[in-house]
Amino acid sequence: MHFARPEYLYLLWGIPVLAAFFAWSMRRRRKALALLISPALERHLVVEFSRARAVARALLELVFFTTAVVALARPQWGAKLETVRRHGVDIVVALDTSYSMNAEDVSPSRLEKAKSEVRSLIGRLKGDRIGLVVFAGSAVVQCPLTLDYGAANLFLDAVGAGMVPEPGTALAAAITTSTAAFSTRERKYKVLVIVTDGEDLEGDVAEATRRAKEEGVLIFTVGVGTPEGRPIPVRDEKGDVVEYRKDPNGQVVLSRLDERTLAQIALETGGRYYRATTSEGELEAIYDEVSRLEKKELESKLFQNYEDRFQYPLSVAVAAMIAVLAMSERRSRSRVRPEAMSSKVALFLLALLLPAAGSRADSAGAKNKEGNRLFKERNYEEAEKAYLQAQAEAPNRPDLQYNLGNALVKQKKYEPGLQSLRNAVAKADRGLRARGWFNSGNALFEMGRYQDAAASYVEALRIDPADRDAKHNLELAQRKLQEQQKQKAQSQGEGKDQPRSDRRDSKQQPKPDRGEPDPKGGDKPAGSDAARAKQSDESLSKRRALELLDAVNSQELAEQRKRAAERQRRKITGKDW
Template sequence: MNFAAPHFADPRWLLLAVLCPLTLIALQLYAMRARQQQLAKIASPDFLVNLTQSHSPARRVLKDILLVLGFAGMGVALARPQWGELELAGEELGEDIVFAVDCSRSMLAADVSPNRLERAKLAVSDYTRRHARGRIGLVAFAGQAFLQCPLTFDHGAFEDSLRALDDKTIPVQGTDIGRALDESYRAMEKMDRRKVIVLLTDGEDLEKSGAGMAAKLAREGVVVFTIGVGTVAGAEIRALNDQGQVDIVRDRKGETVRSRLDEPALLAIARATKGNYFPLGPVGEGLAKVRLAVDSTGVAGSNQPARKLGVERFHYPLAIALALLVGESLVGTRRFSRARRHLAGVFLFGLVAINADATANTTTNSVSQPEPAPVNARDFFNAGTRKLNSGDLRDAEPLLQTALAQQDERIRPDALYNLGLVRFKQGAEELKKSPDANRTKARSRNALSQGEQALTRVNDALEGNDLLQMLTAYQRGRGAKKELKAASEQLQRAMEIHGVTLRKWQRALGDFQGAAELNPADTNAQHNARTTERAIAKLVDSLREMQQLGQAMGEMTKELGAKLKQLRGMIPDPLAPPGGAGEDEEDEERDQPNGPKEGQREERGREGEEKSISPEEAGMLLEGFKLGGDRRLPMGQGEQGKPKDRKGRDW
């Protein structure tokens, strides 16, 4: 056994190991005096000698000593003695890189395929998959700059933010490289680690602020790598006009605007910060050179130092304390005969052997299970975070909820943030179980279309007197009705799962908003709250559309069934389709609600389980969330005030 670095993990409990035995000794002395006084009142001294002849004062003292030592051992165990060391290897963390992508209209020029903006997005996406080692962030800029994705290890979330970029992301047109560099710098943590910004633009800095801002960033230790997107020859800019048609962008004089790559400006920005300039190239090879440049310039990530943890040894004093307390309860205060003393010795020897075996088992279990059970709020938070990282969302949620219930303000924002991630991922996992929403809605619309056509044929057959037309309309109507039922069942399953996902995401939104309120500097929580709001808005729109389709199919099924029943009555029995009447009655029974029949009692619902959701309940649920399908989130509104006058140049 390694006895290196002996110490107590929680030495405050040692006070209990001292005060508790002292208090117990005082109580024992008081009880002894009280017994002597009471005995003196009821008998003379000579009679007391005969009366207490079978009592053993030595055994009474032994019991008191065992009790005092047992409580002292419990106090020592609570102080968590540790000796020996477990060394945890350090981990290397990659560098933090913020990509600043130009979203102005000049990036719509097609001198690289398919255009500059799409080529830049494809190159950044390829870089994150191949070369990203640490946290990455995204800033979109044009006339203004907006932090699209804070620094994060979640490369999937970064990819989603990158795909959402287009020329409409920033409402203020133009190109302000200085503001983009400033926004990228503010997105980074103000630490001693070197900072890297990768600027992807065509270099047309309409505000001429890029070089000045680069000089300021150089004094802060920021390295900027500039990537030129486009060609020196340039190309015309084609964008949607007010009529929604693709047209060539012209200036105020009516002349065609031709955007060209400004390599000298980008080279000056890179040199000012001791970075490098690379042209993006037709297949994005410029970003691959950034990886090599980052490694060669020593812009490396930080190393997490190795940690040494003490080995818990609290089970030793705890086992001793339990053995002492059990022994105290077995020791009597009367004198033993010689035979009884022999039996007691054998029994005590067996008890010591059992306690030693229990101590060995406890030691073995503690070695085989190095991870202790959570005790305080931080333990529950760490355990829940490990479950989240391993993908065990079911166990992660109660652990994080328990951490929040401890009311520890130090870990409460992080616990809320991680709980939001758990619930959002739970909703996403539930959504994967649902039938494809687009296919389900397409099938529902197709079933409605078939129902309308079948209803038209049935009405024509009812108005006419052609038996062949009646039979044909009846058969097609039954087929359309079966398809309506099948589509309704599929739509119902999709709505139930979408409802479960909606409730999960609503709770996740509350968690992210709570984390952002407790820690206003947590941009990750703010970004996740906005992302969750957008996801909820899309889900609500889909649910509302499915609700409308479900109501329409219910009405269509009911109307078509009534018409088919009427048409069936007009067809003579010898010529009726096989099983027609019986199947119609069965369909009508299946159309009835699933409520309790007459003479039956409705069973009591089981709380805590997910229940089916009807179209009407879905409507009430959607109204409760108060999220319209056309809700838009503010983009690019990072700064207040009227933007600068760009003298008509807004491409």
């Protein structure tokens, strides 16, 4: 047997205190009575008082207190194995963020209408994984496949026109990137929903669609806009329209909905094309078709849960209190009014049940605390189970996602671990976001994905520019990336990294994870900050901080030069909307 809330057991120290109080009270009463009358007259004058009843009532009150405390501690025994399964399909939404989506032939604009459509689709999902890809002249994964619909909505809220640096509209890139976001081990359970105005300005859409079909992707397309079209407004910082986008000849661009291209894409893979409407009934039709598809098992977790047995001590406590309320210290039967008795019992039961109402939230904190203890003991598999149980009680807490991600990464389960850390970063406060990006960078470094690791360290430095560890790891990731590129350039057959026994690399390992569990909802493991405390006594000089920011800026400058070259190439065609 164990207790879910053992901290309440400390209240049992009140038993000897109460017993001493009852003994003192009875003794004081006897002394006060002895001052008034002699012991010989006491039997004749005090005929209704029963010392035995007084002692029995005091004992019942002690029984009530003891069993009530035990019930609050939630005793549990009788382990029960439970398997939790979730079934669904993988759905990736490709959202057009090109400048043509600023056209206002639908209210308030094509992009806002498209975001409303996607948000409505997410609200209809029940157990399916959702991912988000944004595209313009190229495509990027905005949100990997996840079961956390709250995180998906947060990523969707951050979408804006022009967020993809390369201008234009490349449906082929959107289809290719979205197809790569699915698992390559399966040839079904994949649904791609493309939300766009359909103006494809570059790329081989037919070839990208053919490859998606071979991968088992079912494509639905949603057209946003009107065939008549509208000019594309250009706004200033205040949001006022200052002009309309023009082509290289100085003519105002009229952006039209291309329904024919979207219908061909959907037809090729067995999907359907829908035009966005005010009622958003097309999304209901899409989800109805998706819900009829064969579903796969997305999650299957085995939990060992203990059965709550607090009902037994609680029943004894209720019975003891009812007996106390009904018992009198007089020898004759006490006359207690029924209505007074019932009100007392009702208030007593309410006082007992109110703490139980918050037991679910308290349980998440207790399980998180248990996971922190297991994590400190390096029992990462059991810590993962504890964090998953805590998430089941409180699914919207980012600290639980962060803790789970760290436990998964420690077990070399990199992909689900990175997903949990991303979910935490999407909803966490500033401090937790910085730690989440830092640990994501370390996981990516261990996977050999040095470019992605560097990008994660940059995000950590954006939040905390004084982070020495992130700067060290960023420099190391950039060095490893340069070595990797140099080796590939020298020989295709010798493109592997140097072994870890290399003398230089052995001294250039990334700073360790801030992998200790987040203390919210539970105690932080002792000594978890020891590694960082060693460095905290060194103050960061202004010059050193500027050097750190220069490292971040140099990373961005290289990316900007690459994007500028791409934009210059696109200017030749003149199509950048």
